[in-house]
Amino acid sequence: MKIKSLVALSFILCTFEQSAMAAGCLSNITSKLSSAATFAASQKTGGYGLNMWVTYVDETGAVCSVITTGNSGANAGNTAWLGSRVISAQKANTANDFSLDAYAISTANLYSAVQPGGSLFGLQLSNPVDPSLAYSSSVKTPQYGTAKDPIVGKRIGGVNVFGGGLALYSNGKKIGAIGVSGDTSCRDHAFAWNVRNNLDLQPKNSTAGITTSNMDFDGNVQTAKGTVGDEMIINTSSTASYWAAWSQPACPNSLKLGDTANVNNGTIILK
Numbered sequence: 201m202k203i204k205s206l207v208a209l210s211f212i213l214c215t216f217e218q219s220a221m222a223a224g225c226l227s228n229i230t231s232k233l234s235s236a237a238t239f240a241a242s243q244k245t246g247g248y249g250l251n252m253w254v255t256y257v258d259e260t261g262a263v264c265s266v267i268t269t270g271n272s273g274a275n276a277g278n279t280a281w282l283g284s285r286v287i288s289a290q291k292a293n294t295a296n297d298f299s300l301d302a303y304a305i306s307t308a309n310l311y312s313a314v315q316p317g318g319s320l321f322g323l324q325l326s327n328p329v330d331p332s333l334a335y336s337s338s339v340k341t342p343q344y345g346t347a348k349d350p351i352v353g354k355r356i357g358g359v360n361v362f363g364g365g366l367a368l369y370s371n372g373k374k375i376g377a378i379g380v381s382g383d384t385s386c387r388d389h390a391f392a393w394n395v396r397n398n399l400d401l402q403p404k405n406s407t408a409g410i411t412t413s414n415m416d417f418d419g420n421v422q423t424a425k426g427t428v429g430d431e432m433i434i435n436t437s438s439t440a441s442y443w444a445a446w447s448q449p450a451c452p453n454s455l456k457l458g459d460t461a462n463v464n465n466g467t468i469i470l471k
Contacts, residue, residue, distance in 0.1 A: 224258030224260055224262070224264075224375065225258050225264035225265070226264070226376075229256060229264055230265040230267060230347065232399060233254055233256055233265055233267055233378075233395070234267055235398070236254075236394075236395040236396075236398035236399050237252065237254050237267060237269050237391075238269070239395075239398045240252075240391045240392075240395045240398065243394050243464070244455070244464075244465075245390035245391050245394065245465055246384070246386055246387050246390060246451070246453055246454050246455040246465075247383035247384045247386065247387025247390075247454075248383055248384065248387075248452075248453055249383070250280065250281070250382050250383045251268060251269045251270030251279050251280035251382055252268065252280065252288075252380055252381065252382035252383065252388070252391055253267070253268050253281075253287075253345070253380065253381050253382050254267050254268075254269075254288060254379070254392075254395060255288040255289040255291075255292045255351070255378065255380075256368075256377070256378050257292040257293055257296050257355075257376050257377055257378075257379075258375070259296065259374060259376050260355065261297065261355045261357070262353060262354065262355050263289060263292075263349075263353065263354055263355070263356065264352070264376070265352065266288065266289065266344075266345060266349045266351055268280045268345035268382075270345075271345075272343065272344060273343055273344060273345070274341050274342055274344065276344040276345050277344075280382050281381070281382050282344070284381035284382040285344060285345070285381075286334050286356070286358070287360055287381040288364065288379040288380055289329075289379055290357075290358030290359060290360035290379065291307045291360045291364045291377075291378075291379025291380065291388075291392075292376075292377045292378050292379030293355075293356070293357060293358050293359070293360075293377070293379070294310070294359045294360050294365050294379070295365035295377035295378070295379065295430075296367060296376055297327065298310070299367035299374055299430070300374060301369075301372065301407070302407055302408060303407065303408050303409060303413070304366075304367050304369070304374075304403045304407055304408070304409040304410075304428070304429045304430040305410055305430055306363070306365060306366050306367075306389065306430035306431070306432060306466075307361055307362060307365030307366075307379075308362060308363035308364070308365075308385070308389050308430075308433070308448050309409075309430060309432070309433070310323065310324075310361040311363075311447070311448035311449075312435075312444060312445050312446060312447050312448065313446065318445070319445070323359060324359050324360075324361045325359075327358060327359050328357060328359075329356050329357050329358035330354075330356050330357055333350070333354040334350070334354075335350060336350035362388075362448055363385035363388050363392075363432050363448060364379055364380040364381050364385060364388030364391075364392050365377060365379045366378055366392045366393065366430060367403070367430065368399070369401055369402060369403045369407060372404060378392055378395060379392070380392040384451035384453060385448065385451055386432070386454050387451070389432045389465070389466065389467070390466070393464075393465050393467075394464070394465065403428055403429050403430065407429060408429055409426065409429015409430045409431075410424075410426075410429065410430060410431075410433075410446050411423070411424040411425070411426025411428070411429055411430065411433065411446075412424075412427070412428070412429040414446075422442050424443050425468060426468060428466065430466070431467060432448065432466060433446055433447040433467075433468045433469075434447060434448065434450050434467060434469045434470065435447035435448070435470045436450055436469060436470060437470045437471055441470060444470065455467075
């Protein structure tokens with residue numbers, strides 16, 4: 201009898217812990233995320249038009265929801281890159297970890313800084329993903345991309361440093377982040393940008409960011425003509441510039457330079 205009571209208590213505590221971890225999740229978020237992803241898929245975002253994974257974490261880093269625009273379940277990897285499932289969670293975790301209420305940083309903004317010789321070299325090796333949480337070997341038939349996905353309710357960690365991760369904001373406060381993966385990193389960012397805009401959880405005027413609030417070594421204010429703060433900066437110029445330190449390279453099948461869709465995708469191009 202005592203053993204049964206202890207088992208029951210253990211189960212209750214475990215259930216409570218998972219519920220508490222996801223306490224910061226927005227209501228009805230999976231449905232909202234699915235609708236936002238459907239909207240994003242209809243927009244001009246470049247890339248190869250592949251199916252995407254979208255993961256949302258709350259401000260503590262706990263995964264609230266993970267969806268795919270392809271088929272969900274054990275065979276999800278047949279319609280969307282299965283490796284992108286965890287990458288999307290890494291991106292969400294990264295954007296949440298390194299953004300603040302008053303300052304937004306996208307994963308795309310970190311690419312150049314973490315390269316050898318960069319000011320943040322090594323960042324990509326910090327906070328590694330916990331594979332035991334990301335894949336949960338105890339689940340015989342994983343329901344990837346559903347409410348029963350092994351990563352839901354878990355803080356799996358991870359740092360990713362190319363496009364696709366954006367922090368979420370409400371009433372001037374960071375409330376978590378989304379991560380998108382499944383195509384080129386440029387499209388991942390563009391897709392995430394459209395998802396966030398559709399959710400209306402983008403930074404507002406009270407929040408600065410890499411592209412709206414920066415200074416050079418001498419304290420001179422620099423601007424990359426950003427309007428939100430965490431736009432992706434794509435460097436196509438052979439001339440070194442201040443903004444190259446926060447940029448990432450162009451991707452295959454990127455939109456044309458000067459394409460007006462880049463504005464709607466949160467992309468700034470250095471020419």
